[in-house]
Amino acid sequence: MLMEKKLIEDILDAGLSSNADYAEVFVEDKTQESINLNGGSVEKATTNKVSGVGIRLAKGTQSVYGHTNSKKPDDLKNLALDLSKSFPGEAGVERQPLGELEVGKRHQAKISPKDVDKADKIALMKKAYEAAKSFDEVIQQVRVQTVDWVQDVLIANSDGRYVAETRTRVRMGIMAIASKDGVMQTGSETPGTGKGYEYFYDEVDVEELAKNAAKTAKTMLLAEECPSGEMPVIINNEFGGVIFHEACGHSLEATSVSKNASVFSGKLNTKVANDIVTAIDDGTIENAWGSANFDDEGNPQRKRVLIKDGKLVSYMIDKINGRRMDMEATGSSRRQSYKFAPTSRMSNTYIANGDSTFEEIIANTKYGLFAKKMGGGSVNPGNGDFNFAVSEGYMVRDGKIAEPVRGASLVGNGANILKKIDMIANNLDSARGMCGSVSGSIPADVGQPTIRVQSITVGGKKGADEE
Amino acid sequence: MNIEKLFAKAIEKGLADVQVFLNDTSHLSIEIFDGELNTYEISDVSSMTIKGLYKDKIGTYRTEVLDDTMIEEIVDKVLDNAKSIDSEDEAEIYPGDDHYEKLDDLFNRALPATDPKKKIDMVKKLDKLIHDENEKVSVAEAHYSETTRSVMLQNTKGLKLHNKVNSAMLFGEAIVKGDDDQRTSFDVLISNDLDDFDVETFASDIVEKGIEQLGSKPIPSGDYEIVYEPDAFATLIAAFKDVFSAEAVQKGYSLLKGKLGESIGSEHVTLVDDPFMKKSSRSRSFDDEGVATKFKKLIDNGNLNTYLHNLLTAKKDGVKSTGNGFGGSVAPVNLKLMPGDDDKDELVASVKNGLLVTSVQGAHAGANPVSGDFSLQATGFLLEDGKKVQPVALVTVAGNFVDMLKDVTRVANDLKTGYFGITNPSVKIKSMRVSGN
Structure with missing residues (x-):
């Protein structure tokens, strides 16, 4: 129990004591452990305890938020009273009573990070280190980091929602650095899960992943600079889904849509993508990286089909922006911690499988870039212009994967690119990401099958290819 | 407690x-x-x-x-x-x-x-x-x-x-x-x-x-003279600031390894860390390890003068900590690229065929602090014979951080402290690769 029910009710009542029409309490207690391994030795081991309370009040589309790490009842009630002064006037709404605490039962960890000895975590990391380091003599350095956390949350609001759940995340980052003649290139793998350590014990092979990271670093070390210019680009599955996340997903969040600050504002039920594109944000996938029982306003997480056969059918909406849009919230509210007011965010976002195969897409491409592994990227939600780094790329020539190329980046516009996706494979898979936005940095899963985009501007240090 | x-x-x-x-x-x-x-x-x-x-x-x-x-x-x-x-x-x-x-x-x-x-x-x-x-x-x-x-x-x-x-x-x-x-x-x-x-x-x-940026479009790919406005250049400095960390150098993650005392930039480049800057909320008299902070030149007229140290990295190199032990690692306090004498307008006027870059985006992914390579989305203006002729967007500017520092031909006097807490003027670069259409 993170907080007594009586105190929560008192805080909500204090919040509604003047003219606010909504009050919400978010209580959090989180313990995070991180270990850094460098050159095979443990260099840092840190524990971080995050604990506090966030109180939000709203009236119409206006909201006020306060947070503190004090758990003293008087401090919390006074904070709610202070905030309520922003809405002067008589108390306006009746608070719905809080019933029984609803405790989320899905997405549980079998082996909680709390029950794993540090020595066992370190042994796992050293295995990954050895596998990457011994892959090839060009691998000069290997960094391995694990971060895990157990976050207990309790959310209650004046609509009568009263819920709690435990959210567990475990992630390892493996980075290999290949170096030769003063040139350095990197390769990385970042497996992670909404499960516990059973994921690393039973489901993934960290040595195999470490070798992959080393292989990417070596391949990129020996690669040519990427040619630049506009060309067809084949974006691989898994983390390739970052393109949709950045270029379209952010522009479908109510945070920007409700303010007419998104290119997709007012586009509901219109065609925004090629007919073959269906895209989904699903916060209910069992133990996935971006899943939860409840969103951070206390409503059940949901599956949202965003784009169906090219047509925009849903946004991701939180309560307050929903009021501005005159639309229901979609269970999409998320936040990093009690230090952030929640807002509409993605969870596990992916493009659905298509009819082609990976082999068909390659064979049907005379000339272009195959972005096998994507790095991160960013987007301007105001106009959808985006920028992605390609961390492992290959040229495609005459329907075959040809030489590796490095230093490529993809630049384009989200709304345009959706219309230019002309082939989608049937190999849907996903990868882990940390997504930063107004309500902080949160785990977000990205995914897609391999897709082909007719043309994207490819930036690189080399000039246009001689064709 | x-x-x-x-x-x-x-x-x-x-x-x-x-x-x-x-x-x-x-x-x-x-x-x-x-x-x-x-x-x-x-x-x-x-x-x-x-x-x-x-x-x-x-x-x-x-x-x-x-x-x-x-x-x-x-x-x-x-x-x-x-x-x-x-x-x-x-x-x-x-x-x-x-x-x-x-x-x-x-x-x-x-x-x-x-x-x-x-x-x-x-x-x-x-x-x-x-x-x-x-x-x-x-x-x-x-x-x-x-x-x-x-x-x-x-x-x-x-x-x-x-x-x-x-x-x-x-x-x-x-x-x-x-x-x-x-x-x-x-x-x-x-x-x-x-x-x-x-x-x-x-x-x-x-x-x-x-408003000036309305009607932006890509320009043909090629090599262009570049003038970075302060915000754009600050984004690049922010993306590569870790290369000065002795921790990165000692672990082999910095491209400045073995470059101490050598020329890594043109004579126009002087980069300092000033922990005493007025009205900066980052300013500090001591770091997180309790070491007194110091004013220091990282790059002095193009020469790499010092790395940034905390207690651990200083001990390894047999030097004194520079008072840059922050957040369990090594970080600068207030980076500042020293200004030159020219107005920004003079830098722009001196460009025959180039790009005035007003902003770059995607540095957290498109800039590799280990290799120094970057390829970033840029917006700005096409410059011909010293004049803005067209707003530009959806292009990338690509290069290597150290190569770029060597190609700095002029720095302006329009110092600005921006979003990243880095203070710098507009900077002119001899030539960089631009990818457009």
Whole structure:
């Protein structure tokens, strides 16, 4: 129990004591452990305890938020009273009573990070280190980091929602650095899960992943600079889904849509993508990286089909922006911690499988870039212009994967690119990401099958290819 | 938390030395949308970072739960964390320096004392000015945020230090709509004195920058002379600032390894770390390890003068810490690229065929601090014979950070401290690869 029910009710009542029409309490207690391994030795081991309370009040589309790490009842009630002064006037709404605490039962960890000895975590990391380091003599350095956390949350609001759940995340980052003649290139793998350590014990092979990271670093070390210019680009599955996340997903969040600050504002039920594109944000996938029982306003997480056969059918909406849009919230509210007011965010976002195969897409491409592994990227939600780094790329020539190329980046516009996706494979898979936005940095899963985009501007240090 | 009690328990359980770093942060933020108060946030958070030394290794525990009931758990975890470390590094808890710079103007009492209504009115004014500046403005965003941070460091070696700073940031953004495109433009003002905020000029500059960018399109790929405006160049410095960290150098992650004393930039490049900069909320007289901070030239007329050190990296290299031990690692305080004599207009006028870059995006992914390579999305203007001839977007500028520093041909005198807390002028580069259509 993170907080007594009586105190929560008192805080909500204090919040509604003047003219606010909504009050919400978010209580959090989180313990995070991180270990850094460098050159095979443990260099840092840190524990971080995050604990506090966030109180939000709203009236119409206006909201006020306060947070503190004090758990003293008087401090919390006074904070709610202070905030309520922003809405002067008589108390306006009746608070719905809080019933029984609803405790989320899905997405549980079998082996909680709390029950794993540090020595066992370190042994796992050293295995990954050895596998990457011994892959090839060009691998000069290997960094391995694990971060895990157990976050207990309790959310209650004046609509009568009263819920709690435990959210567990475990992630390892493996980075290999290949170096030769003063040139350095990197390769990385970042497996992670909404499960516990059973994921690393039973489901993934960290040595195999470490070798992959080393292989990417070596391949990129020996690669040519990427040619630049506009060309067809084949974006691989898994983390390739970052393109949709950045270029379209952010522009479908109510945070920007409700303010007419998104290119997709007012586009509901219109065609925004090629007919073959269906895209989904699903916060209910069992133990996935971006899943939860409840969103951070206390409503059940949901599956949202965003784009169906090219047509925009849903946004991701939180309560307050929903009021501005005159639309229901979609269970999409998320936040990093009690230090952030929640807002509409993605969870596990992916493009659905298509009819082609990976082999068909390659064979049907005379000339272009195959972005096998994507790095991160960013987007301007105001106009959808985006920028992605390609961390492992290959040229495609005459329907075959040809030489590796490095230093490529993809630049384009989200709304345009959706219309230019002309082939989608049937190999849907996903990868882990940390997504930063107004309500902080949160785990977000990205995914897609391999897709082909007719043309994207490819930036690189080399000039246009001689064709 | 009773710190003496914590120290006593730690020593009793076998830790050789202990240090606590207490951080109290209070924060206010205001956001206006369409003339109305959209969000108002207040917060107060205290945290404590405890470091304990056991057999020359340091274990760390950071907590926001500060009551005495935590003492037992903290000490056990610190010990457990320290014991798990098996690197060769010899860590230490610092006894202190003879002299710490006195920094007086970092905390402005008047700022938190100012009525929040006055601050709300200022942001409302900014919102209205952005809307009214031009009919093409479709959306305005106006935010204000204010932070007061007080830190206290105390350790069992007898060191006790305090620092208190505050700062306010005003953020304005405009989305402007043209016939067939939409552009965004934003800027920030940072100071701990509200009188420094010239809201009128700030609003009109933001809108003007957005309007100028309407009708942007890519330009043909090729090599262009480049002039970076301060914000764009600051983004690049921010993306590559880790290359100066001795930790990155020692571990083989920095492309500046083995370059100490060598020329890594043109004679126009002098980059300093100034921890005493006035009105910067980042300014500090001591770092997180208790070492006195120092003014230093990282690059002096193109020559790499020093790396940035904390206690651990300094010991390894047999030098003194530069007072850059922050956040458990190494970081600069206030980076500043020293200005030249020319106006920015003179830099632009000297370009025959080039690109004026007003902003670059995607640095967290498109810039590789290990190799120095970057390929970033850029917006700006095509320059021909010293004149702006066309707004440009959806192109990338690609190169290598060190190669670029060597190709700096001029620096302007228009110093600006921007979003990243980095201070720099406009910079001209001989040539870079631009990818467009």
